[in-house]
Amino acid sequence: MRRHTIAPRPQWQRIVEEQGVVYPLTRHPDGVLRPYWDESAYYAFTLPEVEALEAVVEELHRLCLDAAAHMVAEDRFADLGITDRGLVARIVESWRRRDELPSLYGRFDLRYGGGAESGTAAESVKLLEYNADTPTSLVEAAAAQWFWLEDRFPSADQWNSLHDRLVARWREQAGLLPPGPVHFAHTQADEIGEDLMTVAYLRETAEQAGLETVALAVEDIGWDGLSERFVDEQLRFIRSCFKLYPWEWLATDAFGPHVLATLDNGGGTGSTCWIEPAWKMLLSNKALLAILWERNPGHPHLLPAYLDGPRELATGAGYVAKPLFGREGAGITVHEAVREPVPAVKPDGSAPEPPPAGSGAASAAPADSAEGTCYQQLAPLPVFDGNHVVLGAWVVGDEAAGLGIRESAGLVTDAYARFLPHIIV
Known part of the structure; x- marks a missing residue:
């Protein structure tokens, strides 16, 4: 894994907007305004690296x-912050019928330094969430x-079978x-268009698979009381809906009781089949990391x-506190290990050297x-070149399907991160 700088394509902004x-x-x-799509650099991987990562x-x-x-078997829902027993029952039912429910994709965020670290890909990758x-x-x-x-390295390859796998799925x-x-819903709360275009792209993959589709906003979904x-908006029943809207919102909004009452979990007991299914709440919750x-x-x-707390991490390697339902780095706090206090004077009477930068205690209060x-x-x-790098590895169905790379200025990959392309050399 190497980072290389390169001149962006002429009119790169217009090109990617059209895409x-x-x-x-x-x-x-x-x-x-700074680039989110950043093609002033790219990452190169070897094929063995990619195969190991897959x-x-x-x-x-x-x-x-x-x-x-x-x-599900041990009823660990309280650990997930899910206490509504009606919601728990629907998640359990969804999990037990998962083979009867459509589900599409997910993304692992991974720590991996490749050639910048010792060890192989199979040894150094760590799951972040x-x-x-x-x-x-x-x-x-x-x-x-x-x-x-295709524009810059037409003879190279890329870890990217996402489109074909989504259509096949x-x-x-x-x-x-x-x-x-199939209805495809995004939220109007999205101000920059990312949710809108993600849903529009997934709708296109469904249409290429031969499905009939309809687009609408979550806020425009209506409830027919009769x-x-x-x-x-045309008063058609919504029998199936892909929603880019978190389940913890869907189930707890004002219309949440209607969602649970009419949830189609594959047994013909409801009227709306939501994609992703309710059992995905088990995997998108940060409590998953502790249970793993x-x-x-x-x-x-x-x-x-x-x-139940950072335990030995507080005085060992340090820790990161993550809200169970947090997204885009929101609410995350970084806590470095507590070090022994520096004595005011060395045994020989001289002043001690200052501690290394960032060697103190928590950088912020624990996440509330x-x-x-x-x-x-x-x-x-x-x-890499002053940038903190996280790999976003995609799964479609149960198979690894591609890679996206984001860089950030700090330790937390947040809404100000940048997306960089990659190649396989």
Whole structure:
């Protein structure tokens, strides 16, 4: 894994906007617009690296499904901050009928430094979190970076079978969908267009698979009190709906009781089949990280994580406090290990050297999250040319499908991160 600088293509902004990345710039707190899509550099991987990463991703996905089965069997929902027993019952039903329910994709966020670190890909990759419900950065990963590759390195390859796998996934699962069109819903709260374009892209993959589709906003979904069904703006029943809207919002908004009462979990007992299904709440919750570690202590691709506090991490490697339902880095605080205090005077009477920068205690107060907090071992992201790098490894169905890379100025990959393309050399 290497980072290389390169001159951006002429008119790069117009090019990527036409390809669906209508949000190529991000306004930072200082008011300045800076690139989100950043093709002033790219990352290069070897084929053995990618093959090793693929194997790790599929192993992590298998471990996550095992953890989900454990959560259901042992009723660990309180650990997930889910206390509504009606919602719990629907999640359990969804999990038990998962083979009858359409599900599409997810994204692992991984720490991996490649050639910048010792060890191989199979040894050094660590799971940071898993977004299995509403992952974004899909348009740039599946489409924009592929077109960039064709323009800049037409003889090279890329870890990117996302588009073909998504189309195939829709085709495979068409028989699980209720009759009628598949509705695709985004939220109007999205101000930059990322959710809108992610949903529009996924709708296109469904249409290429031969499905009839309808687009609408979550806020425009109606409730017909007479038939007790959700309807769209044309008053058509919504029998199936892909929603880029987190389940923890969907189930607890004002219309949440209607969602649960009419939830189609594959048994013909409801009227609306939501994609992703309700069981994905088991995998998109940060408590998953602690349960994974509990069930697989010492696993080479997992970081120690706990729900009852940082334990030994506070005086060991340090820790990161993550709200259970946090997204886009929101609410995350970084806590470096507490060090021994520096004596005022050395034994020889001279003044001591100042401690290294950042060697103090917590950098911020612990996350105050109403739903709970996961405390995960601090594993600072690798730095390439001054940039902190996280790999976003995609899963479609149960198979690894592609890679997206984001860089950030700090340790937390937040809304100000940048997306960079990659190649396989």
